[in-house]
Ligand SMILES: CSC[C@H]1O[C@H](OP(=O)(O)O)[C@H](O)[C@@H]1O
């Protein structure tokens with residue numbers, strides 16, 4: 208069992224974290240372009256940690272424009288084995304109120320305008336997304352958040368929408384009443400798909416900021432309201448992250464780290480050498496004879 212390295216992708220409202228030993232911002236280049244920002248690395252309670260602000264410091268990337276592939280590649284280059292996504296979300300459930308954290312175990316991907324795979328013609332691969340999150344990592348995050356005093360809901364379906372506009376009332380009702388979704392956000396797809404392709408353990412902490420627009424007692428989503436809740440959520444997220452070293456285990460029963468076993472269909476002699484070279488970080492384990 209190699210060393211576990213935790214990557215945290217911070218969402219809206221979480222652009223840096225404090226308390227890392229030997230902290231420094233590292234510029235990382237990737238064959239998929241530049242990541243969202245430099246990556247803050249350091250040590251926390253004996254655990255190596257890498258923190259990447261998904262929208263960049265100062266919130267410069269819109270959900271559609273986030274360089275999702277570069278982010279995952281860069282984190283893996285830095286040795287990440289686990290990726291904990293920390294994201295703001297709207298809630299479709301009365302009981303999942305603003306300030307609560309939800310640990311989804313399913314996603315519905317309604318995004319349409321993003322690069323969703325590292326693989327393509329010249330090296331085709333199909334990984335399973337039946338269980339898109341790492342249960343062990345999600346449970347560790349749930350325990351850390353509860354220890355930080357947060358109300359946590361384990362399990363649920365995250366609807367990933369393209370944005371940047373919020374949902375219409377009809378969409379909000381459809382996601383909630385007909386599709387059975389629990390929370391909505393704009394960024395966890397294709398992030399979760401790419402983490403799976405890169406054989407990383409991935410889980411999301413979806414921090415509720417609002418009731419989207421379906422709730423009869425709450426008005427439509429309002430960004431000012433969201434930001435007010437985001438500030439409190441971000442403080443709780445920092446408390447949760449500080450407790451992750453005590454909760455992270457190597458107990459994954461889903462073999463997230465072997466997701467590419469039997470996934471690559473392109474015959475070795477038909478593979479595009481340039482693409483194979485670009486895939487070295489994410490898929491070198493199965494593509495490059497060692
Ligand atoms: C600030 S409201 C909308 C914005 O917040 C979420 O971002 P993230 O998932 O990175 O926390 C949501 O997905 C939207 O991008």
Ligand SMILES: Nc1ncnc2[nH]cnc12
Pocket residue numbers: 295296297298373374391392393416417418419420428433
């Ligand atoms: N209601 C909502 N819809 C999409 N993304 C969100 N992020 C925070 N609240 C959201």
